[in-house]
Amino acid sequence: MAQGQRLRGADDELDKRVFAVELSGPQMALLEMKRELNLNETQLQQVEKLSEERFARMSAAEVQLDDPIELQKAFREIHLTLDKTLAGILTQSQWLHYLELEGKQHLHLLSGKDEE
8 A cells, every 4th residue: 555655646746747738639649740750850840830731721621611521521631631741751661650550551552652
C-alpha cells in the first residue's frame, strides 16, 4: 500500500505537467506526427501549414454544409486532397508509416511513389 501511495504522488506530479500544456487537437496531432514520422524541420513546417489548411477547410465546410452526407463527402475530399500533398512532403518510408498509422494503406497508390 505504501508503494502505491508513492506512485500516486509521482503520477499526480506528471499529470500536473501534462495538463499544464495547452494544445489543440491539431497541435497534438502535429507533435505526434513529428515524433512518429521523425520529421525534419522543413517537413515539420510544411506539415504544420498543411494541417492548418486542413483545419480551416474543414471548419469552412462545417459552416457551409447542413447536409451530413454532403459534409462527409467534403471532409473525405479535403483529406484526400491534402493527403496527396502530404505524399510529396514525406519520404517513401515516412509516407508508408503515415498510411499505416492512419489505417489508409490503400492510399499508397496516390503518391506515385514506388514501394521500397
